[in-house]
Amino acid sequence: MTKTPHISVQHLNVHIGNQHILNDININIPDKKVTSIIGPSGCGKTTLLRSFNRLLDNTPGVSITGKVLVDGEDIYDPKAEVTHIRKKMGLLSQRPYPLPMSIYDNVAYGPRIHGIRKKQELDQLVEEQLKATGLWNEVKDRLNASATRLSIGQQQRLCLARGLAVSPEIILGDESTSALDPVSTSIIEDLFISLKEKYSIVLVTHILRQARRVSDYIVFVYGGKIIEFGPTEDVLLNPKEELTREYVKGYIS
Amino acid sequence: MRRRKAEELFFKILMLIAAIIVCGSFFLIVGTIFAKGLPYMNLDMLTKTPGGGFYIGKEGGILNAIIGSLYVAGGATILGLLISIPVAIFINMYMNGKKFLSDSLRVAFDVLFGIPSIVYGAFGFLIMVYFGFRASLLGGIIAVTLLVIPILVRTLDEVIGTVPLELRDAALSLGATRWEMAKVVLRQIRPGIFTAILLSFGRAIGDVASVLFTAGFSDNIPTSLHEPAATLPLAIFFQLSSPVEEVQGRGYASALILTIIVLVITVLSEILIKKFSKHKS
Ligand SMILES: Nc1ncnc2c1ncn2[C@@H]1O[C@H](COP(=O)(O)OP(=O)(O)OP(=O)(O)O)[C@@H](O)[C@H]1O
Numbered sequence A: 001m002t003k004t005p006h007i008s009v010q011h012l013n014v015h016i017g018n019q020h021i022l023n024d025i026n027i028n029i030p031d032k033k034v035t036s037i038i039g040p041s042g043c044g045k046t047t048l049l050r051s052f053n054r055l056l057d058n059t060p061g062v063s064i065t066g067k068v069l070v071d072g073e074d075i076y077d078p079k080a081e082v083t084h085i086r087k088k089m090g091l092l093s094q095r096p097y098p099l100p101m102s103i104y105d106n107v108a109y110g111p112r113i114h115g116i117r118k119k120q121e122l123d124q125l126v127e128e129q130l131k132a133t134g135l136w137n138e139v140k141d142r143l144n145a146s147a148t149r150l151s152i153g154q155q156q157r158l159c160l161a162r163g164l165a166v167s168p169e170i171i172l173g174d175e176s177t178s179a180l181d182p183v184s185t186s187i188i189e190d191l192f193i194s195l196k197e198k199y200s201i202v203l204v205t206h207i208l209r210q211a212r213r214v215s216d217y218i219v220f221v222y223g224g225k226i227i228e229f230g231p232t233e234d235v236l237l238n239p240k241e242e243l244t245r246e247y248v249k250g251y252i253s
Numbered sequence B: 001m002r003r004r005k006a007e008e009l010f011f012k013i014l015m016l017i018a019a020i021i022v023c024g025s026f027f028l029i030v031g032t033i034f035a036k037g038l039p040y041m042n043l044d045m046l047t048k049t050p051g052g053g054f055y056i057g058k059e060g061g062i063l064n065a066i067i068g069s070l071y072v073a074g075g076a077t078i079l080g081l082l083i084s085i086p087v088a089i090f091i092n093m094y095m096n097g098k099k100f101l102s103d104s105l106r107v108a109f110d111v112l113f114g115i116p117s118i119v120y121g122a123f124g125f126l127i128m129v130y131f132g133f134r135a136s137l138l139g140g141i142i143a144v145t146l147l148v149i150p151i152l153v154r155t156l157d158e159v160i161g162t163v164p165l166e167l168r169d170a171a172l173s174l175g176a177t178r179w180e181m182a183k184v185v186l187r188q189i190r191p192g193i194f195t196a197i198l199l200s201f202g203r204a205i206g207d208v209a210s211v212l213f214t215a216g217f218s219d220n221i222p223t224s225l226h227e228p229a230a231t232l233p234l235a236i237f238f239q240l241s242s243p244v245e246e247v248q249g250r251g252y253a254s255a256l257i258l259t260i261i262v263l264v265i266t267v268l269s270e271i272l273i274k275k276f277s278k279h280k281s
């Protein structure tokens, strides 16, 4: 990790109600790499991911302390513009949630709200992003059809294209393949691998094989704490911590 | 074993009886209205205002009340929507984290929902007296708007609640402002908005008590908001209380018209709901 980190989390503590969900998180997410967050259910992976684009703010009863620096700027600074921060990060959730509009409008939605109006420019962006997610040939004849007509796998790629259309720097994925069939899953995994040329990618996953296949670094979270962070091979094959070893045991054997 | 079978049979019969009573009374009501109203139904009823001696059984129709009712119910529903949509959005999207406040607001609207319409009529009347209005179309619209707001807010609140939080997250994570996110949610619930409109319009057009003091009554079609306006339920009430048989018959014909209007609106909104559901998964 010679480059400067893309996201730098410093002493992040998250409480929801009186529960301490994330406990003194410190981590540097490397630039233009795939970093996977793994850990048992309920350990705080989603919460950590949502702290990166401040979606966590919307959780009732949440209180957040500490710093999250993106490109060196603290996103929790009261003066920070939240829409601007979120625009920097594309989010791919567990299941696809296309916006209630056509395929074309789904991709064009982001650019439109950020002020791009020219049809020519939008057309080009839509085509470009649909190509980037390998969807173009499948949908180019029905761009005006409702997005909900697509298969779940296609919808997930559409959601990725929609996120890419606002030219983010970072892609966040929360178990983004868990609702998909094996073929769609491997399409999405391949996309992640190819997209890291241009984007920094942070994924939450339960599938260690997936973490191994797509990620450069792995973060192991347990009980709201980061137990171990390092290159994929090290964490999965040669964990330093006992807790990590327990968790990845099934994978090694 | 025998006992369980008997029990099963008993409740089956009970449910069948209940179903027959419900369906039966529906057809009985509609049937009665048709049977009693149809003989008095004619084009004049729909196209003319009451002529000379209408109330003793002479010529003319109830166009004044038809138009008046459509004005009142339509005006109240539109006005109600203009108020309810922002309220529902505010409760659902601008108050997160303040659960106590949003829950209190919901309870308040539930209470308002349960208040009988005569109270809204009386309240509307008080407002009018305070501002020195006479009974008028505007007064009726205001009172009925108060009546339908809780219906609209409750319905909208419920349908907004069915929109997955992830959809909101999707919009927000593209850098949408809260209002832009709200617009996406509104798009998603368009079919629900039509349901709300239907419920509100149906309630508004059929309610007597709220327009009793506020809209007044007139044999003419109102040409401004400040003129009194006739409404169908009130027209039916007056006609049915008449001792003249023919006028009573016209009362049933008016009831038939009201029923048909509600029916048409129901069917129309079903069609619209279908049309706007196309983006829903
Ligand atoms: N809105 C909320 N209100 C209260 N507690 C919450 C809320 N969201 C999350 N939590 C709690 O925070 C903890 C971490 O949740 P989180 O969703 O981050 O876990 P996760 O690691 O993503 O789990 P999973 O693998 O099952 O998705 C859990 O104990 C959960 O109960």
Ligand SMILES: [Mg+2]
Binding pocket: A045, A046, A047, A174
């Ligand atoms: Mg999770």
